[in-house]
Amino acid sequence: MTEARVIPLHADDAGARRRWRLGGPQNGGPAPEPEPEPAVEAEPEPGAEWDELIEFAKRRLGGDYTVDDFGFDRELTDNVLLPALRPLYRSWFRVETIGMHNVPGEGGALVVANHSGTVPIDSLMTAVALHDDHPDHRHLRLLGADLMFRLPGIGTLARKGGATLACTPDAERLMSSGELVGVWPEGFKGIGKPFHDRYKLQRFGRGGFVSAALRTGVPIIPCAIVGAEEIYPKIGDIRPLARLFGAPYFPVTPLFPWFGPLGMIPLPSKWYIEFGTPIPTDTIGAAEADDPMTVFNLTDQVRETIQHTLYRLLSQRRNAFTG
Structure with missing residues (x-):
């Protein structure tokens, strides 16, 4: 029986991207070189996609792929998991992003977002x-x-997709290795809140994510998500069933459980995801990670930033489903 090779975080991917620089005499630069004629892409041969799929399956079955120390499987994520989510992202929720330039292109950073929607x-x-x-x-x-x-x-797929347990050591190790880490500090209090409390941020725990960012010196990027609250409007909670299944809640929505499996289809709300201005932590110092007041103040700053951004986005939105 073959096993996937485990590679350390940030082994050399040899995947440098080519960047193009605009310039010209009007900007004081050299005259631009003549642009080559655009290459005509050859039509894919019939059955080429199936050949690629077969080769992908052979590599998987033969264990010819790599995972990192946390179980992240980049090939599976890029070729299976992300493509499976794209129809929801592009066609169903029609997600629009704002402030993507605030997310660094390389190096560690911590994205902190509001949590909602009954299902994460x-x-x-x-x-x-x-x-x-x-x-x-x-x-x-x-x-x-x-x-x-x-x-x-679900747990296995989450690991292969890059997720790991929300604990300080794992978060610090990832960010120290230059990874972009995402955290939703409201937890189940956020995704399981009643619909009448939509877009009202819950408590951000004890600020463990702030301590991790301070120790690693990475920027904190506030992220506001509008649209997720409307996909499964939670109007009730059947607590005996929640205890039976060991879940934090058993939601009741206008369609679930009344319509059975059809009630599990999320409503097609219009989404906006805004990434705010990064909050630097390297100027504060790692020593402050154990100071409760510093951690509390920074946690409150992140929370207030996200809440104000949510209110602004909501004030600009005309309809939850058309935007």
């Missing part, structure tokens, strides 16, 4: 946004609750 689809859509809409196609390493990793199948 917002974290997945944020991951697609940062990979597809960022010029450097960054992978977001999600920090998830332990419940997610206890679910059969």
